[in-house]
Amino acid sequence: MNKVIYVDAFKIRSNLDIEFTLLHVHNVEAHRYAPKFYIPEGEIWIDKRFEDETDFLMKIEAAYDDPESTYDPRWYIERFCTPGPIPEYVVRKEILGELTVVSVDGAIVRKYIDPQFVEGGHHRVYDYIPEGHIWLDNKHDPVELPFILNHEINEHELMQKGYSYDDAHDHVIAIEKKERRAAGGRYPRDTGYIPHPLSDFVIAP
Numbered sequence: 530m531n532k533v534i535y536v537d538a539f540k541i542r543s544n545l546d547i548e549f550t551l552l553h554v555h556n557v558e559a560h561r562y563a564p565k566f567y568i569p570e571g572e573i574w575i576d577k578r579f580e581d582e583t584d585f586l587m588k589i590e591a592a593y594d595d596p597e598s599t600y601d602p603r604w605y606i607e608r609f610c611t612p613g614p615i616p617e618y619v620v621r622k623e624i625l626g627e628l629t630v631v632s633v634d635g636a637i638v639r640k641y642i643d644p645q646f647v648e649g650g651h652h653r654v655y656d657y658i659p660e661g662h663i664w665l666d667n668k669h670d671p672v673e674l675p676f677i678l679n680h681e682i683n684e685h686e687l688m689q690k691g692y693s694y695d696d697a698h699d700h701v702i703a704i705e706k707k708e709r710r711a712a713g714g715r716y717p718r719d720t721g722y723i724p725h726p727l728s729d730f731v732i733a734p
Contacts, residue, residue: 537577551576552573553590636668654688679708
């Protein structure tokens with residue numbers, strides 16, 4: 530039985546691994562997206578802010594090892610989304626230039642629309658998001674939301690210019706790291722980086 534560890538994912542994203550999302554386990558396989566070699570074997574790391582979704586997130590994580598699973602998001606939507614009327618998930622809207630920024634209840638989005646929705650997104654990646662809209666998961670720390678918003682705006686702009694999602698995402702990750710560094714973040718191999726013991730990221734029960 531793997532041990533669930535709740536962590537400060539904001540701190541992880543700004544000091545160790547910007548690709549940490551909501552839940553991860555130890556893995557070093559080359560085919561995995563952003564391998565989590567630093568997570569001890571036998572542990573499941575979950576962003577503390579999403580503790581109330583633990584059971585659901587663990588089901589999604591387990592599905593990645595299902596021999597029938599695919600990279601097609603529709604596979605996960607068909608198997609894990611709750612059918613029926615979708616509860617109200619819009620928290621607030623804000624007009625930002627030509628874009629509409631929508632703060633959403635991410636738990637409802639994951640349960641009823643897309644179980645793989647994390648952090649934020651826009652219509653050039655997620656077909657269920659209206660054109661010209663950017664969604665932000667309201668469950669994140671408000672201090673971190675500007676980094677996520679800028680990521681989505683920059684990615685949307687590059688894809689609008691013809692970049693593929695993969696190229697746009699890689700480009701924007703570099704920009705996001707620069708922004709997080711300017712706010713005090715540091716990453717391995719940065720000048721002056723002081724390694725954090727893993728215990729620094731763990732939130733005591």
